[in-house]
Amino acid sequence: MRVYGVTGWKNTGKTHLMERLVAEIAGRGLAVSTVKHAHHDAEIDHPGTDSFRHRAAGAREVVLASPRRWALMAELRGAEEPPLEALLARLSPVDLVLVEGYKRAPHPKIEAWRAAAGRPLLAGQNPTIRAIAADAPPPDAGALPVLGLDDTAAIADFILREVGL
Template identity: 60%
Template structure:
């Protein structure tokens, strides 16, 4: 893995991972941190739209297409899924990288739970070091935070990542 400060947000679909990640980014940026994120999807993704010039370049067979505008750019590459280490290695320096998804990777993570009925991930993953849920989880000794207690979760992440 990388020497960067990284921390993950994991959980089942519709548990609130994206909302928590978004709110943590806002909190850390408010604190003056430079934050990057990685979002893992379990399906094919396409950030391009049919009919655009860059889409047409890819459709014609380009293995890599850079889409460059005045304030941002994206490089789309036709390739097998890279490892999380490869993705981390391509990011610019940041104070913190928040990783949404990647349930099976070994970086420190907080598990987001939407309901007590959801099967917990923490018992099978020693990298899960806290739980975010709107109810007190039963069984287990991990720190628990309400999903909307963003400042406390950010403080915890800051301490755990050094």
Template identity: 60%
Template sequence: MRVIGLAGWSGAGKTTLLTRLIPELTRRGVSVSTVKHAHHGFDLDKPGKDSYEHRQAGAHEVLISSERRWALMHELRGEPEAQLPDLLLRLSPVDLVIIEGFKREPHLKIEVHRAANGKPPLHPGDPMIVAIACDSAFPEAGCPVVDLDDIAAIAEIVLSCAEPLTAILARVQQQG
């Protein structure tokens, strides 16, 4: 598996870009999975559903299965947040994993930047950023800068820059 991230401030358009990028990559024959970081507690199921009631009752993990999909929810219950390498190792093998968020983690990333957001760019302080998808110019960026709407060009960058999962695991192990 190869891995690359989309990183940027909230409101920059990471999810929108990802939902446009996945069909382009799958059209090219690339199998894609994603990992999304959420900053707050979140629920996939609703009160009244059996899986919700199982979690509320104290289950450590709840696996939901049907003829169309399955999902595994793991309650941390005071444990520390799972680290990105551990999450990546839980995925079934695919050609490409795109990480949305986790902007401070040591994996190669494409910065998603929108000028109207009013937030500073990430790339000056992050050597793991290999390209920038944005709606403004960054002449001093030191890496490729692509328009947010040029999905084909962003797909090319993704495919050329994604790194093997083993490289991320080795980097994390070296750090610590």
């Protein structure tokens, strides 16, 4: 599977860019999956649901299945967070996996950057960043390509060229 990331500081438009890229690339007939890294205690299951009760009772993994979708929830229960590679190995094969976050992982990435966020570019310290998607000319972009943050088609074209699709 080909893997490409979207990274950047908080409030720079990563999730919105991911959403648009998935729609754009899937709309071109390619199968896309995503991995989203959260730095906090992300809770996708809520008190009162049966699956939540299963996890609260001590289940290590819970599969929730319905006629429309299924989900696997795993409780680490003190174990180390699995590396991205282990999570990718659990995915069904697709044309492209888009990864949000995982700044330090070795896959290639595009950095989302907004001037209003007031943060420096990550690209200067991260050689896995191959381009910048920005809402204004970023300082210190060096030789990296700079694409319009709202130009979803151009960003998708760039990523698909990078991964050979």
